[in-house]
Amino acid sequence: MRHVVVGVLLVGVFSGFTDCDACDPNKPGASCSQSEPCTSGLYCGADGTCKAQTPPYLYATDKIAKRLSFEIDYVQGQLPNQASIDAMLQRLREMHGSGHVKKPEGVEYLVDDTVPAHADPNHAYTFEELQNMVNGNKNTRSNGRYASAYVLYVDGHSADDNGASKVLGFAYDSDKIVIFKKTITEVCENNGGLFAADICRLTEASVLMHEFGHLLGLVNNGMSMHAAHQDAAHAGHDVNDQCLMYWAIETDSGVSMLLNRLLGGNSSIPSFDAACLQDLADAQTVQ
Numbered sequence: 001m002r003h004v005v006v007g008v009l010l011v012g013v014f015s016g017f018t019d020c021d022a023c024d025p026n027k028p029g030a031s032c033s034q035s036e037p038c039t040s041g042l043y044c045g046a047d048g049t050c051k052a053q054t055p056p057y058l059y060a061t062d063k064i065a066k067r068l069s070f071e072i073d074y075v076q077g078q079l080p081n082q083a084s085i086d087a088m089l090q091r092l093r094e095m096h097g098s099g100h101v102k103k104p105e106g107v108e109y110l111v112d113d114t115v116p117a118h119a120d121p122n123h124a125y126t127f128e129e130l131q132n133m134v135n136g137n138k139n140t141r142s143n144g145r146y147a148s149a150y151v152l153y154v155d156g157h158s159a160d161d162n163g164a165s166k167v168l169g170f171a172y173d174s175d176k177i178v179i180f181k182k183t184i185t186e187v188c189e190n191n192g193g194l195f196a197a198d199i200c201r202l203t204e205a206s207v208l209m210h211e212f213g214h215l216l217g218l219v220n221n222g223m224s225m226h227a228a229h230q231d232a233a234h235a236g237h238d239v240n241d242q243c244l245m246y247w248a249i250e251t252d253s254g255v256s257m258l259l260n261r262l263l264g265g266n267s268s269i270p271s272f273d274a275a276c277l278q279d280l281a282d283a284q285t286v287q
C-alpha cells in the first residue's frame with residue numbers, strides 16, 4: 001500500500017512539471033489567446049495553443065515570419081544576374097498579392113560574401129564540398145520576424161553531371177540553394193544564339209524560383225499535396241511539364257524549353273501550375 005501511495009505522489013510531481021510547461025508561453029503547447037499571445041517565434045493556433053513553425057510553412061505563410069530574406073553568396077566571377085534576382089522577387093511579391101506566399105513586410109535580399117574561386121575552373125563539386133562551402137559562408141538564419149533562405153552561386157560544375165544531363169541548381173536541408181552559375185552560363189550561351197543574354201537571364205531566374213519552390217515544400221517536399229501531382233520518377237517535382245516544378249527546369253534540357261517559351265514571346269519565369277498553387281493556398285490554413 002505504501003508503495004502505491006508513493007507512486008501516486010510521484011505521478012503528481014511529474015504532472016506538476018507538465019502543467020508548468022503548458023503555462024510557459026515560450027514553449028509550443030502552452031495555452032494562448034488574443035489577449036495572451038505566444039512569445040516571438042511561436043504563433044497562437046486556432047485550438048488556443050502556441051505552435052512553432054519551420055520551413056516550408058515558415059516561408060509560405062505569415063503566421064510567424066512576416067518578411068522573407070534571401071542571403072546570396074557567390075564564388076568570385078559567378079556574380080548573380082541582378083535582373084534574375086529581381087524577377088524572382090517580383091514573382092514572390094505577386095504571389096503575396098494572390099495570397100499563395102504571404103509576406104506582408106516584404107521580400108528582400110542581401111548579396112553578401114564573395115567566396116574564392118576553385119583552383120580548377122572546371123572542378124566537379126561533390127555534395128559534401130558544396131555543403132562545406134555553404135556552412136562556411138551562411139551567416140543568417142530565420143527568427144521570429146524573418147524567414148531566411150540561403151543561396152550560393154558556384155563555379156565549376158556538379159559531380160552529378162553526366163553526358164546526358166547537367167545540373168543547374170538544387171535545394172537541400174529545407175533552407176539552402178546551390179546555383180551552378182558557370183554551368184548555366186555555358187549552357188545558355190551555347191543554345192541561345194542571338195538571344196543568349198535573354199535566355200541566360202530567364203534560365204537563372206527560373207532555376208532560382210524553382211529551387212525556392214522546393215524550399216516552399218513543393219512538390220510533396222514537406223508540404224501536403226491537395227491532389228496527387230508528384231512525378232513518380234522525379235521526387236519533389238510536378239508531373240505537369242508546364243509547371244515551374246517540372247524536373248527539367250533545373251537541368252540543361254530545361255533551357256530549350258525556356259528558349260521556346262522566349263521565342264514564343266514569353267520572357268517571364270514559368271508559373272507554378274494550379275496543383276502547386278492549391279497546395280500553397282491550403283498551407284495558409286494549416287494550424
Ligand SMILES: [Zn+2]
Pocket residue numbers: 210211214236237247250
Ligand atoms: Zn527541382
Ligand SMILES: [Zn+2]
Pocket residue numbers: 219229238240243244245272273274275276277
Ligand atoms: Zn505544379
